[in-house]
Amino acid sequence: MKRSVAPASTNTADTPDWVAEALASINAGKAVRKDLPDGGRLHIDRALPFLCLHISGEDEGPVAREIAQANASYLITPEADIAISVIDAIGTLLKRRFGAFMVLEMGELARDELLTDDAPYLPPFKIEVTASPDAPARIAAKAFANAAEATEAKFRTPRVELREADGMDMPFPYLRVRFAPIYRQQESGNIYPQLRERLIASIFDAGLQALAAFVGATKSMNISTHRALGRKAFIDAVVRTDRSIDEVASTFDFLLAVTPINADAAWSEFAAGDYRRAPRFLYRPLTLQVEAAKKKLFSISFDHLEDPVLYQLYREKQQELDLQLSLLSARETAKFIEFGRALYGPVEPELLGVARDILARAGDGNASAGGQARVTERHADCYFVEQQARAMIAEYRRRYAGFDASVEVRDDLPSGLLVSGSRLIIARSTAMEAERVEPILSHEIGVHLLTYFNGSAQGLRLFRSGLAGYEGMQEGLAVFAEFLTSGMSGERLRLIAARVVACAAMLDGASLPETYRLLVEDHGFLRADAFNVVLRVYRGGALAKDAIYLRGLLQLLTHLAADGALEPFWMGKIAASHFGVMQELSARGLLGVPAVHPIFLDYPEAPSRLSRARAGMSPLDMVEP
Structure with missing residues (x-):
């Protein structure tokens, strides 16, 4: 079981240099994208009153990681102590700017408890949503639950359990989401690719709706839609993928x-x-040689786009180009x-x-x-x-x-x-x-x-x-x-x-x-x-x-x-x-x-x-x- 984080105030003298650099960039209105020495990353494409968090570990939860890094502002790290330090420093700065700040932590449950080998049908799957006691966090938790349960289910429907984190001393409102790893087979660990993509998209969207509810409750921002809290900058991986797809498309x-x-x-x-x-x-x-073009087309990786919407658009385009090439052949x-x-x-x-x-x-x-x-x-x-x-x-x-x-x-x-x-x-x-x-x-x-x-x-x-x-x-x-x-x-x-x-x-x-x-x-x-x-x-x-x-x-x-x-x-x-x-x-x-x-x-x-x-x-x- 991965360790959860309950942020607490820390001594700013212990703040690492790279965190201080990040704070300076935020103050200057610049984006932050810092790969951490422990394999994590801090990404903030613009100042927002929230940070999405994923604590990786021995069982790092790859889908939870992807959901976290799909956000405009996220922190991924295997060390809870580092997360506490970063959240305290960045949260304090952003709370001064917006009047409010929230942490949304994404993680996975150890196993899919509701699925048994002899089940005659596909049962619901569990999502645990734990909120800090403050009203904005509870509002955000309810918004997440409503959004998740309203998602059109093609394979399995979610069953959301709302919990309150009593007795946790937190300087900021806090929402922790844990979902069953339904995207992989329990015994073999093999992945269901389509189910994995749908799970990422649905939980990411529910997370945005939770953040939008928090923003609305605290009046920290004016937004037209929850989608406005998404990314406002293309990362380098998106540009590389875009150029690679275009190179294939422009060959014929x-x-x-x-x-x-x-x-x-x-x-x-x-x-x-x-x-x-x-x-x-x-x-x-x-x-053109159709086989060579197809080989190049399917060598393009979409694994690092960090955006479910763009991921889907490029996958669709890849499939269309494949059909066009098949037609030519x-x-x-x-x-x-x-x-x-x-x-x-x-x-x-x-x-x-x-x-x-x-x-x-x-x-x-x-x-x-x-x-x-x-x-x-x-x-x-x-x-x-x-x-x-x-x-x-x-x-x-x-x-x-x-x-x-x-x-x-x-x-x-x-x-x-x-x-x-x-x-x-x-x-x-x-x-x-x-x-x-x-x-x-x-x-x-x-x-x-x-x-x-x-x-x-x-x-x-x-x-x-x-x-x-x-x-x-x-x-x-x-x-x-x-x-x-x-x-x-x-x-x-x-x-x-x-x-x-x-x-x-x-x-x-x-x-x-x-x-x-x-x-x-x-x-x-x-x-x-x-x-x-x-x-x-x-x-x-x-x-x-x-x-x-x-x-x-x-x-x-x-x-x-x-x-x-x-x-x-x-x-x-x-x-x-x-x-x-x-x-x-x-x-x-x-x-x-x-x-x-x-x-x-x-x-x-x-x-x-x-x-x-x-x-x-x-x-x-x-x-x-």
Whole structure:
């Protein structure tokens, strides 16, 4: 059993030199990160009215240690006497500053007493919470218990036992948490990795809520959320991990690698065969060795990040990059479609229903039932689009000097535009109606490039390359940008819906010609437009990506109808599921405000259109009359 600490006043003459240095740093408003001679560490990224403590020993409790060091202010040491000296010195200083100070000690129980080998079900697990007799500590203990018991349990639920530390002479309010080591098997000691991660996250969050309750009871700080008590600085280990992940991500461009370079020739071949045989698609040769990239990817260690939220974000990104690399290795094989399904998910019945409803109700007037085109004049060629793109980028650069985007016109892409990192790539065959140019540039530059550069400004490259699963919300935002700039026509919405229908057919086993005929004969698409859809859906070996446009738009409209803010989405490339994470990191001071906001938000009609969305609308409501 590890020794607990009850701080008591000590002679300041006995304070070690490194503690005096720490006090001087705190007084100067500087961070403290000191590795101790005994293997411990003192970390204070800013002055706060608390210190999280872990006493290590023969059985040091590795999860309790990780929970402690996830905090913005912590002390880890194997020696209780050292802890007493440090707490007394630092606590006295911080109590003078804030008017209050508390110690939160994290530790583990010796064994999981409630679990037996013959248990017919997984029982609760015990958490002991011992509080000093003062009212603020008791309030903090109750807040911890409420938070822990409210945690959604996937494996086992906690049973919290509240105790009062009667008779303990303490100069500061004190909270001691001990939890059962449910993350390891009792006999073998083997670890349950997923359970370990969930345990760290839940107890860390309950600890923050306890500290927030203490802060509120003592009025020592004003905070908007308990998450604001978390870290406000990235440690070196986070930066190293971020750079390592980015090095792997930047070795390949996934979309370019799976986009055919012979779109025009493929269309001619398909038409020459009376639209009955799938054409042959040609691709750029891969410039990386997938096995070597995967080896480097999984050699990246997340063990020293000291932040459960960032740990989870990087693990998710690692898994996404692994799937992307697997897709590249399976390009033009039967396995490609299944890796794509794993990465982008299936087409949900509800999503498919919305897409079919759009195709039935949003007429575009451009095709007869046989798919014959009514010729539409297209006044904007690739050079006009390029000129307008450079002008828009120049305006963004005027507003934010770091908006260093480039524009390329290339022959090896299907008609249209594509963003790759900091580049806007325009196919030379691109042609569109002049009124479509501004909406499509708002899509590509105002969302994709803007979030790349805003993400770059956050200090971690993860926010520019994108959090795992970010593409759906990115495309939803980009399509919404078209609506805000008066660019959502029935034809455009039908195209987005057609991608969903085509993805669903492909995932159900339809061939390229079958899906093509579905779009032309059943939904009245022009032949060339239908081919553009199936080219995207069947590229690489059949890619389920294109369903994300409508899915992301629906997620965004739901978010706006619930009065959700747009601001976090401009900070970098994030998924809908990361909205809360971005709010937390922002509250903690780890993320700054966007370096630049979308220009399209300044358009005269944008505020009223945004208000309509917040009042509740469907994609069909976005179509211009």
